[in-house]
Amino acid sequence: MTICELQEKVLQLKKEKxxxxxxxxYQGQEILEVADYTGDSYGLSVQASRDAxxxxxxxxxxxxxxxxxxxxxxxxxxxxNPLAGCPMxxxxxxxxxxxxxxxxxGYAAVAxxxxxxxxxxxxxxxxxxxxxxxxxxxxxADKILFIxxxxxxxxxxxxxxxxQFAFYSGGCPRHVVVRAHDVERARAAHPExxxxxxxxxxxxxxxQADYVGSTTGIMDFAMKSERDSFxxxxxxxxxxxxxxxxxxxxxxxxxxxxxxMNMKVTTLMDVYRALSGRGGEEIALPQPVxxxxxxxxxxxxxxxx
Ligand code: 13P
Ligand code: SF4
Numbered sequence: 001m002t003i004c005e006l007q008e009k010v011l012q013l014k015k016e017k018x019x020x021x022x023x024x025x026y027q028g029q030e031i032l033e034v035a036d037y038t039g040d041s042y043g044l045s046v047q048a049s050r051d052a053x054x055x056x057x058x059x060x061x062x063x064x065x066x067x068x069x070x071x072x073x074x075x076x077x078x079x080x081n082p083l084a085g086c087p088m089x090x091x092x093x094x095x096x097x098x099x100x101x102x103x104x105x106g107y108a109a110v111a112x113x114x115x116x117x118x119x120x121x122x123x124x125x126x127x128x129x130x131x132x133x134x135x136x137x138x139x140x141a142d143k144i145l146f147i148x149x150x151x152x153x154x155x156x157x158x159x160x161x162x163x164q165f166a167f168y169s170g171g172c173p174r175h176v177v178v179r180a181h182d183v184e185r186a187r188a189a190h191p192e193x194x195x196x197x198x199x200x201x202x203x204x205x206x207x208q209a210d211y212v213g214s215t216t217g218i219m220d221f222a223m224k225s226e227r228d229s230f231x232x233x234x235x236x237x238x239x240x241x242x243x244x245x246x247x248x249x250x251x252x253x254x255x256x257x258x259x260x261m262n263m264k265v266t267t268l269m270d271v272y273r274a275l276s277g278r279g280g281e282e283i284a285l286p287q288p289v290x291x292x293x294x295x296x297x298x299x300x301x302x303x304x305x
Contacts, residue, residue, distance in 0.1 A: 003030050006268055010034045013275040020053035021271070022068065024060035025215040026235045026263035029244055031059050031271060040216040041067075041113045042128035046301060048072060057274055059266050061086040066117040069283040070293045080274045081266040082281035088114045091170040092148040097122055100145060104166045108141035111296065112149045114172075117285055121292025123147075124299070129199050130214035131304035133159045138303045151176065155199040155206055175200035177257045178233060183208045186231045186254050193252060196221055197233030205233060205254075222246065235260045 011034055014021060022044050023035035032038045037047040041064060048056060048068040055076045058065035063086055065079035097119060101109060111123040112132070120126055127135045129152060136144055136156050142163050146153030148170030157165040178201055187195070194210040196218045206212055211221045215238055222230050222242050232239045233254040242251045274280025285293075 003268065006272055007034050010268070010272050010275060013272070014057075017055060017275060018053050019055045019057050019275055020051045021057045021059065022048060022064075024064060024263065025219065025241065026237050026260055027059045027266060028237060028264070028268070029240055030268045031266065032241065034268075034271065035059065040128065040130055040214040042130045042214065042300075042304060043216055044068070045071065045113070045128070045297065049301065057271065057280065059271060060084070061089070061262055063089045063114055063116065065283045066285065066293070067113065067297055069285055070117055070120075070290055070297055073285075073290050073294075077283045078274050078280040079283060080280050081270045084262055084265050086114050086262055088112075088148060088170055088172050089116055092119060092168055094119060094122055096168075097147065100147070100166075100168060104143070104145045107143040107145040107166055108139055109145050109147065110136060110139070111147055112152055113297075113300070115148060117289050117293035119147075120296040121289055123296050125303065126296050126300045127156075127304070128214065128300070130217055131300060132156045132199075134305070135300060135303045136160045136163065149200060151202055151206070152199045154203055155212065172200040174235065174258060174260045176202055178202065178205050178255045180204040180208070182255045183231075183233075186252065190229060190231060190250075190252055193229040193231045193250070194225065194227050195231045195233060195254070197254070198235075201233055209233065219245070222249070222251070234258065235263065237263070 021035045023031050023038045049071040057078050059080045061084045069077040109123040111126040113126050113128045145166045147168040150167040151171050153167045196211045197209040228249045231254050236253045236258050239251045239253050
């Protein structure tokens with residue numbers, strides 16, 4: 001079977017079975033082409049809460065499918081490949097969070113969306129890379145415990161100097177591999193290119209960027225820019241999507257190591273198998289988790305706009 005034939009089958013099944021397909025921007029091009037909505041974590045969360053289909057298939061990682069279930073508890077939500085977890089979302093458990101909250105009394109607990117739903121039950125609000133600065137500014141608290149991604153946390157803290165921040169020592173194992181010398185090498189090879197990076201990168205990389213933003217932010221910036229050459233400092237699938245979107249512009253990976261195997265474990269065949277009832281995993285969460293994580297995620301949408 002060819003990719004096109006399989007895509008045809010997926011589109012047909014999706015319609016027959018009343019499925020909405022949500023695909024994070026780190027999925028392969030062949031998956032994005034069959035999705036109803038693609039984008040960053042914030043965009044997918046908002047779409048998940050508005051969509052009218054009875055069933056949702058998440059092509060992304062587990063916390064994204066859980067977010068979708070929390071926002072639409074009456075829908076059937078499937079994760080296309082059950083092995084697709086985000087390692088950062090597993091870095092902090094409830095017990096460690098409780099200990100951190102004791103260490104930092106009076107701090108609002110702000111969770112990056114890349115956390116489990118269980119962890120979100122003990123947090124005041126969650127944020128994504130595209131909404132973190134706005135939400136931390138808007139939050140009626142002057143002390144913020146930002147978990148688990150210290151790189152994103154420090155980036156946000158620099159934009160919100162009027163507040164006091166404390167951090168956990170977590171981070172994205174993919175983005176932190178990029179170092180200042182990768183920027184030097186890439187700039188030397190492509191001196192004309194603008195550097196666009198995700199705030200999950202280290203400060204030594206973020207501080208050299210021409211633009212810092214979420215996956216959707218990076219794509220929008222590159223598509224709208226009058227410049228025609230870009231170094232992409234986030235997962236390398238964004239390079240490919242931009243090459244398809246803007247064939248006359250040039251896109252280069254900041255590092256070949258910027259590849260997320262967790263995101264890449266999902267294949268188009270997984271999508272087909274999940275829709276045909278022979279694969280995927282249905283997300284089920286206990287009621288207290290639905291309630292607690294729901295409060296945290298809905299507050300993000302209220303404050304994030
Ligand atoms: P975005 O919200 O920018 O899509 O980021 C999600 C993610 O997992 C980045 O590694
Ligand atoms: Fe998680 Fe990093 Fe992969 Fe994003 S890129 S899903 S934060 S491991």
